Amino acid sequence: MAMLVVPGPGPGAAVRVPLEIADSPGARRRGLLGRDGVTGALLLPRTRSVHTVGMRFALDVAYLDRESRVLAVRTMRPGRVGLPRLRARQVLEAEAGAMAGWGVRVGARLGVVGAVRGGT
Numbered sequence: 001m002a003m004l005v006v007p008g009p010g011p012g013a014a015v016r017v018p019l020e021i022a023d024s025p026g027a028r029r030r031g032l033l034g035r036d037g038v039t040g041a042l043l044l045p046r047t048r049s050v051h052t053v054g055m056r057f058a059l060d061v062a063y064l065d066r067e068s069r070v071l072a073v074r075t076m077r078p079g080r081v082g083l084p085r086l087r088a089r090q091v092l093e094a095e096a097g098a099m100a101g102w103g104v105r106v107g108a109r110l111g112v113v114g115a116v117r118g119g120t
Helices: 025-030 098-102
Strands: 002-006 015-021 041-045 059-064 070-076 090-095 111-113
Touching: 002 041, 015 111, 059 098, 090 098
Parallel strands: 015 041
Antiparallel strands: 002 015, 002 111, 041 090, 059 070, 059 090
């Protein structure tokens, strides 16, 4: 399983979060639809915007650039459509409130370890 690594305030203070990677077109389209929650986070590569139409719970959404730096973090209630972020290259989704607890903030560079490319 992949892990999201969120840098902490000091050396060795990183937070590790279970991470799913939606690395196929079908997995990106499906996202978190039909679920009642998510353990950890879902990374949507090659994505600039998301929606929460049909979602059962509110999401924290972080837009990441090509170096996995956080451009913006938003909380989206179900039934919303997010505007595309032109510099975004991937989107990270988690249950509302989770990202603040992990320390995800604008400007932070997130890491992914244990990822297997080519599918989820």
